[in-house]
Amino acid sequence: MANELFQKMAQSIIDGDSEVAVELAEQAIAQGIDPLEAISNGFVTGVNKVGEAFSVGDVFLPELVMAGDAMKSALATLEPELKKLGSAREILGRVVLATVEGDIHEIGKTLVGSMLGASGFEVYDLGVDQPAEKIIGKALEVNADIIGMSALLTTTMVRQREVIEELDKEGLRPRIKVMIGGAPITRDWFEKIKADGYSEDAVGAVKIAKGMVGKADQ
Amino acid sequence: MPRLKLELLDNDLVNQIISEGIALLESPGIRVHNREALELLANAGAKVDFQAQIACIPESITRQALKTAPHEFTLFDLKGDPAVHYFGDKIHFDPGSGGLTIIDSQTERPRLPVTSDLIKFVKLVEALPQVDAQSTAFICSDVVPEIGDLYRLYLALIYMNKPIITGAFRKDTWLPMKEMLSAVAGGDQALASKPTAVFDVCPSPPLLWSETTCQNLIDCARFSIPAQLISMPLAGATAPVTLAGAVVQHTAECLSGVVIHQLTKEGAPIVWGGSPAIFDMREGSTPMGAVETWMISSAYVQVGKALGLPTHAYTGMSDGKIIDAQCGLESMGGNFVAALSGANIISGCGMLDLESCLSYEKLVIDAEMIGMVKRFVTGIEVRDNPIALSLMQKSGHKGNFLSLPHTRKWYREEQYLPSEVIDRASFEGWKSRGEKSTFERARERAEKLIAAYQPTKITGELRQELRAITLRAAETFGMQSLPPLPKGE
Numbered sequence: 001m002a003n004e005l006f007q008k009m010a011q012s013i014i015d016g017d018s019e020v021a022v023e024l025a026e027q028a029i030a031q032g033i034d035p036l037e038a039i040s041n042g043f044v045t046g047v048n049k050v051g052e053a054f055s056v057g058d059v060f061l062p063e064l065v066m067a068g069d070a071m072k073s074a075l076a077t078l079e080p081e082l083k084k085l086g087s088a089r090e091i092l093g094r095v096v097l098a099t100v101e102g103d104i105h106e107i108g109k110t111l112v113g114s115m116l117g118a119s120g121f122e123v124y125d126l127g128v129d130q131p132a133e134k135i136i137g138k139a140l141e142v143n144a145d146i147i148g149m150s151a152l153l154t155t156t157m158v159r160q161r162e163v164i165e166e167l168d169k170e171g172l173r174p175r176i177k178v179m180i181g182g183a184p185i186t187r188d189w190f191e192k193i194k195a196d197g198y199s200e201d202a203v204g205a206v207k208i209a210k211g212m213v214g215k216a217d218q
Numbered sequence: 219m220p221r222l223k224l225e226l227l228d229n230d231l232v233n234q235i236i237s238e239g240i241a242l243l244e245s246p247g248i249r250v251h252n253r254e255a256l257e258l259l260a261n262a263g264a265k266v267d268f269q270a271q272i273a274c275i276p277e278s279i280t281r282q283a284l285k286t287a288p289h290e291f292t293l294f295d296l297k298g299d300p301a302v303h304y305f306g307d308k309i310h311f312d313p314g315s316g317g318l319t320i321i322d323s324q325t326e327r328p329r330l331p332v333t334s335d336l337i338k339f340v341k342l343v344e345a346l347p348q349v350d351a352q353s354t355a356f357i358c359s360d361v362v363p364e365i366g367d368l369y370r371l372y373l374a375l376i377y378m379n380k381p382i383i384t385g386a387f388r389k390d391t392w393l394p395m396k397e398m399l400s401a402v403a404g405g406d407q408a409l410a411s412k413p414t415a416v417f418d419v420c421p422s423p424p425l426l427w428s429e430t431t432c433q434n435l436i437d438c439a440r441f442s443i444p445a446q447l448i449s450m451p452l453a454g455a456t457a458p459v460t461l462a463g464a465v466v467q468h469t470a471e472c473l474s475g476v477v478i479h480q481l482t483k484e485g486a487p488i489v490w491g492g493s494p495a496i497f498d499m500r501e502g503s504t505p506m507g508a509v510e511t512w513m514i515s516s517a518y519v520q521v522g523k524a525l526g527l528p529t530h531a532y533t534g535m536s537d538g539k540i541i542d543a544q545c546g547l548e549s550m551g552g553n554f555v556a557a558l559s560g561a562n563i564i565s566g567c568g569m570l571d572l573e574s575c576l577s578y579e580k581l582v583i584d585a586e587m588i589g590m591v592k593r594f595v596t597g598i599e600v601r602d603n604p605i606a607l608s609l610m611q612k613s614g615h616k617g618n619f620l621s622l623p624h625t626r627k628w629y630r631e632e633q634y635l636p637s638e639v640i641d642r643a644s645f646e647g648w649k650s651r652g653e654k655s656t657f658e659r660a661r662e663r664a665e666k667l668i669a670a671y672q673p674t675k676i677t678g679e680l681r682q683e684l685r686a687i688t689l690r691a692a693e694t695f696g697m698q699s700l701p702p703l704p705k706g707e
Binding site: 016063065068069111114 | 620623625638643644645646
């Protein structure tokens, strides 16, 4: 029975159907299924499948984003139950995400947030046009493991360096790792500003983030 | 939705071309080097000079043939499902055929193809969803030339599911080819009711039916196997240099084919097709990638449609020798023109070097082109009504379309999603994937698709039968054994 439910859960993520995902999460609670198991054996399986399918070009960004959204809805339904049971979902890490100051582009960054959230990270997405002090302040507040910064313009990507320099000045690295992304970001830039990771796309970003918290996929 | 359509000729011009074509069949008439056809024409009332082998066909006979020729027919795949509908402005694509060389994937230069090359090519065509039909693409150099035509059909039938555009080079190889098709279909009757193959038949410019092709035409009609007229006026050499003049000659040659065909068997399926070209005045060659070549093709397709016949065009080819910019631009232009003209089947993908060479890589690149062309021809459709008003009023200024079910519902239909052959990555993305050229990406995709090929459901018994038919023909021409096929297939 539980297996069948887990399969349906995975499928709801693959279908990107938030409503069905929530319904199945509620069913799991009603049937007394361990929410942690529902997440790891059910919903996460779906996220992984969508990620794999994206990597080989069978599905595309819309499926990826909707899978992320469905995952978020399922988790939101299960969280209160987890708290009630006193058990906490294993969180791979805490990530503060932002588009840097002066830049209002956020499609890529939101996508990364959605995939990280779906993969088990706790994501704090600050949105766009965020100055260094806000980003670092939030990271300290939530005890973040990772700061992720996006920039779409060559004129704003220099802000990524400012945040890193600020972190170094405060002695917050390597405790807080920095990953960067965005259209103008190159490996050269990544090396130049001494960030800890960068990725071309959202699926790659999840891999990098997992590596940063010592939970790299086998 | 108004259909996208390219029409180079106005109605008066179409009518004039048709009436001049009909008049040419009356005088000077058509040369027919085939006794059976001359008799058919004479019995129907044409003025036939058996000595000179010329038939002068009165307009009434031509008009009658046009009345009995069907307006549409369907080609079926080997599973029995409809695959290519020769009808209206529907478009389909198949590779160029009759090539003499293949581009070697390693040296990037042409060489003579052998059995294993054709097998790979057939597998690749099966794997490319944009390509609707097989063609007997090239001639294998490891069998005697006399069975070059039927041997390629034999190989294709072993590995294909899609229908095939083929053709015979001799009078006496057509029958074994028909036998093979009939064996696969389960008899002549089954083949006639669900045809899986079309035979190209080529009149010789100007105004000549050779003994061989004329016999092929008659034999196709007799067995109700679709025949595709490939008239090849060479504007400025074997046809008038004016584009309209070349179309008149094309019209006359094709009309004569329709007449001989329908006199053999009324109602047998026949296609108004061709492979015309302008004559290149500097090189003395037959450029398939010339803009005027496309124009002649587009115009004759329009004439064929005016006559109510299914149509074919030979475009999407390049005269370049390697897979380069010329190769791309000529192929894209020809494909667009033919598709917008509504040619029911467009032959030529994968082909280059003046219609003489094929390439796996070009085929894979052309498949992307065809995907784009098919998308373009589908046009802009209204999916919702109102178009976007409710959607955008609901979503406001959020700009979150990527995460809306509406996007997921429609994006695959709204957008043609190319394979990795088409590079749309960021510069860094391209760099991290190895900085590959189009050719390199195409080569990798071709290798991958060929390796992933799944055998068809053809039975061992049928394979034996096809091989026996082929071997019998080979023996007639002094070849005692056939090249072995790869093991386990």
